[in-house]
Amino acid sequence: MSFAWRWMHENLQLVILLAIVSLALSFMLMVLLNVTAKKEIALVVNGQHRQVETTHRTLQHLLDEQAILVGAHDYISASPLSEIKDGDMIRIDHAVPVHVTADGQTKTVYTTASTVQDVIKANQITISEHDKVFPSPDTAINGDMDIKIVRVEKKLEERQLTVPFQIVTKEDPTLAAGKEKLVQKGQEGVVIQKIENIFQDGKLVSSVMVDKTVQNETKDKIVAVGTKKETPQVTVLSAKSPDMATTTKNDVTFSYKKVLKNVSLTAYSAEEDGIGTKTASGTRVTEGRTIAVDTKVIPMGWWVYIEGIGFRRAEDKGGAIKGNKIDVYIDSLKEAKRFGRKKGHTVYVIGPNKPEAS
Structure with a gap:
């Protein structure tokens, strides 16, 4: 066994310790390099x-x-x-503040949403079909923006309206003038309207009629108005007709057979073309005495007293003298024209004899 191997064998624990230290140093070096590396x-x-x-x-x-x-x-x-x-x-x-108004309340929320629609969704605000959003949902968000939600509600309402009837008059030649007769009773109509009321945040902003139904038809009231002219009843006077009463005019007291009200007076003259000096009764026209009358009203030859004029005698007649109309004779044509037409006179029909002062 060589010296190196014998030494390692004899110092095994030291070798292991050196290996562990070496690995730790390597790891620490790698960590340090990783921490200090730029990213x-x-x-x-x-x-x-x-x-x-x-x-x-x-x-x-x-x-x-x-x-x-x-x-x-x-x-x-x-x-x-x-x-x-x-x-x-x-x-x-970074979140920005926006102010959201809905259902009568305003609150400030912080949001990173990009549009108004995103803010509404993030805050779980329900939008119905008719509700209005200001500004529009696709508007981009900016700081301190005001978002308003207007609640729109549509309600249908039924209204019952009464339609008054009209009064229609029709002339009836078979009915006496001035008389009226009911031909058809009037009937009011009934109309049912459907009104759509639109509310914004609980306030009524508009009402529109969307439908109309006629429940009862209107019937006009028809009234017949008479146009038939009745022939006036003429009282035929004679000397035997009873006197109505006695009166005194211009210090003359006399009895009279009849009183004519609202008599119309005109004047005529012998100077007019076609007017002679002889009357229809055969007398000569005389100013202050002669008058022309409707003999169905005042008999020929009878005396009358005309309020404002005096005593006159019915001695003449004319085609235009009808009913309560008297034509007073005046010699001068100029004065006759100046006399003109006078209305509203009262005439007392006396009889064939002129009253004399007592």
């Missing part, structure tokens, strides 16, 4: 890319080295306590 890490902070070199072993040490703070609401792609390796990519998104 290239890709950092993406709020969407901004940058490459950094570090000799640190954990992510937290790298963040401290780069003065990057990570809050409770921020997003980080790996645990700060995890070891980093060369070529790793670390993503960090």
Whole structure:
């Protein structure tokens, strides 16, 4: 056995100890080399890319080295306590505050979401079909943004409306003038409307009629109005007709057979073409005495007293003198025209004899 082998045999324990120490030193050297070796890490902070070199072993040490703070609401792609390796990519998104108003309440939330829709989803806010979101769901998030959710509710309502009937008049030639007769009773109509009421956050903002049904038809009230002109009843006067009463006019007291109300007065003159000086009764026209009358109302030759005019005698007649109308004779055509037409006179029909003052 050579000297070396004999020595190793005699000092086996020492050899083993030296081997263990050698291995430990090698391991420590490898660890030291690994710790002190530079690593290239890709950092993406709020969407901004940058490459950094570090000799640190954990992510937290790298963040401290780069003065990057990570809050409770921020997003980080790996645990700060995890070891980093060369070529790793670390993503960090810092949360921003946004103000969300919904259901009458406003709260501030911190989010790393990229759109309004993501914020709504992350906060478990339910959006119905008709609800409105401001700004629109696809709007990008920025700090201190206001997000408002308007609750929209549609409700159908039925309304019953009464439609009034119209009154329709129709002329009836078989009915006396001034008389009325009910032909058809009026009936109110009933209409059922369907109204869509739209509420935003509980407040009514619009009402629209979406349907209409006629429940009862409207019937007009029809009234017949008489147009038939009745032939006036004419009382035929004679000297034997009884007196109605006695009155005094211009200091003359007389009895009369009849009183005519609302008599219309006109005047005529012998100077007019076609008017002669002889009356229909055969007398000569005389101003202050002669009048033309409707002999069905005032008998020919009878005296009358005209309020505002005086005593006159029915001595003439004319085609235009009908009913309660009297034509007073005046010599002057100019004065006759000036007389014009006078209405509303009262006339006392006396008889064939002129009253005389007592």
